[in-house]
Amino acid sequence: xxxxxxxxxxxxxxxxxxxxxxxxxxxxxxxxxxxxxxxxxxxxxxxxxxxxxxxxxxxxxxxxxxxxxxxxxxxxxxxxxxxxxxxxxxxxxxxxxxxxxxxxxxxxxxxxxxxxxxxxxxxxxxxxxxxxxxxxxxxxxxxxxxxxxxxxxxxxxxxxxxxxxxxxxxxxxxxxxxxxxxxxxxxxxx
Amino acid sequence: xxxxxxxxxxxxxxxxxxxxxxxxxxxxxxxxxxxxxxxxxxxxxxxxxxxxxxxxxxxxxxxxxxxxxxxxxxxxxxxxxxxxxxxxxxxxxxxxxxxxxxxxxxxxxxxxxxxxxxxxxxxxxxxxxx
Numbered sequence: 001x002x003x004x005x006x007x008x009x010x011x012x013x014x015x016x017x018x019x020x021x022x023x024x025x026x027x028x029x030x031x032x033x034x035x036x037x038x039x040x041x042x043x044x045x046x047x048x049x050x051x052x053x054x055x056x057x058x059x060x061x062x063x064x065x066x067x068x069x070x071x072x073x074x075x076x077x078x079x080x081x082x083x084x085x086x087x088x089x090x091x092x093x094x095x096x097x098x099x100x101x102x103x104x105x106x107x108x109x110x111x112x113x114x115x116x117x118x119x120x121x122x123x124x125x126x127x128x129x130x131x132x133x134x135x136x137x138x139x140x141x142x143x144x145x146x147x148x149x150x151x152x153x154x155x156x157x158x159x160x161x162x163x164x165x166x167x168x169x170x171x172x173x174x175x176x177x178x179x180x181x182x183x184x185x186x187x188x189x190x
Numbered sequence: 191x192x193x194x195x196x197x198x199x200x201x202x203x204x205x206x207x208x209x210x211x212x213x214x215x216x217x218x219x220x221x222x223x224x225x226x227x228x229x230x231x232x233x234x235x236x237x238x239x240x241x242x243x244x245x246x247x248x249x250x251x252x253x254x255x256x257x258x259x260x261x262x263x264x265x266x267x268x269x270x271x272x273x274x275x276x277x278x279x280x281x282x283x284x285x286x287x288x289x290x291x292x293x294x295x296x297x298x299x300x301x302x303x304x305x306x307x308x309x310x311x312x313x314x315x316x317x318x319x320x
Contacts, residue, residue: 022238030233044234051241052248116229124224131221147225175222182218 003067010058022051025068028149029075031116035144036079037086038112038129046082050074065158072149072159076141083137116148131181139174142167 001009001020009017029050034043053074061070111126132140138160145156146167157167234240 019238022241026233026237027230030237031230034231044237044240047233047237048241048244051237052245055245114228114231116231117224118227121224121226124221125228128221128224148228149230178222179215179218182221183214186214186217 004063007058007061007063007067010055011061018051018055021054021067025071026051028068029071032072032075032144032149033079034114035148036076036140037082038114038133039109040115042082042086043079046075046078049078053078069155069158072145072151073161076145076159080137080141127182127185128178131178131185134181135174135177139170139177142170143174143178146171 001017006017006021010021026047030043030047033046033050034040037043037046050071054071061067065073112129113122113126114129117125132143135143141160142156145151145159146153151159153164153167153171156171157164160167160170162170
C-alpha cells in the first residue's frame with residue numbers, strides 16, 4: 001500500500017489502514033518513546049497515546065512530510081509532555097512531603113537499562129541515560145533521534161521542525177553537556 | 191543524586207592511568223560509546239489491541255456524556271436550571287434598577303423640600319415693606 005493511499009484510507013476512517021499503520025510503525029514509535037521516557041510501561045502508554053492522536057488528527061495531515069516523520073513528531077511531543085507531567089508530579093509530592101501532607105518517600109527511579117543495548121554495555125549505558133535525563137528537552141530529543149533511532153541530521157531537523165545546522169548545534173551541545181556531566185560523576189565517585 | 195556506574199571499568203582505568211583527568215575523559219568516552227551496536231526494541235505484539243481498547247474507553251466516555259445529555263430527565267433539569275439562573279439574574283437586575291430609581295427620586299424630593307422651606311420674597315412684597 002502506497003503512503004498516499006494509506007493516508008486517504010486513514011482519512012476515510014478505514015480500520016484496516018489504521019491497523020497497517022500501527023503494525024508498520026509501532027517499533028519505531030515505541031523505541032523513540034522508550035529512549036525519551038526511560039521506562040518500558042510508560043513508553044508503551046505513550047505509544048498508545050501517539051496512535052490514538054494520529055487516528056484522531058489524521059484529517060489535519062497535509063502530506064507535506066512523510067507519515068513516519070509526522071508520527072515521530074507526535075511521539076516526541078507526547079514523550080516530552082509525559083516527562084513534564086512526571087516532573088510536575090514529583091515536585092508536587094516533594095512539596096507535600098515538606099509540609100507533612102504526604103508520608104510517602106520521594107525516591108529517585110532506579111537505573112534504566114535499555115533492553116536494546118548489548119549486555120556488556122548495559123551498566124555504562126545506564127550512566128548515559130541518567131545523564132541524558134538531565135539535558136534540555138530539545139537536546140535530549142535530538143540525541144535520541146540521532147543516536148538511538150539512527151536518523152540523519154536532515155531527518156532529525158524535519159522531525160523537530162528546525163534546520164540542519166540547528167540540529168548539528170543541538171547534537172554538539174548535547175554531547176558536550178553529557179561529557180561534562182559524566183566526567184563530574186566520575187570525579188565524584190572516585 | 192546517587193550515580194551508579196561500572197566500577198570494574200573505572201577501577202581498570204584508574205589503575206592504567208595516573209592522570210585522573212584522562213581517566214574521567216576515557217570513562218566518558220566509553221559511556222558515550224555504550225549505545226554503539228544497540229538494537230531497536232520491539233513493541234508489545236498486543237499494542238494494536240490495547241490501542242483499540244483505549245479508543246473504546248475514550249469513546250465510551252463521550253458516549254456516556256451524550257447518553258446522559260439525551261435523557262429527558264437530564265434535559266428537563268438542564269432547562270430548569272438554565273431558566274432559574276436567567277430568572278434570578280433578571281429579577282435581581284430589576285430590583286437593583288428599582289432601588290436606584292427610588293434613591294434618585296428620594297434625592298430629588300429632598301432637594302425640592304429644601305427649596306420649599308426657604309422663604310422667597312417677590313419684588314412687590316419687598317416694595318410694600320419699604
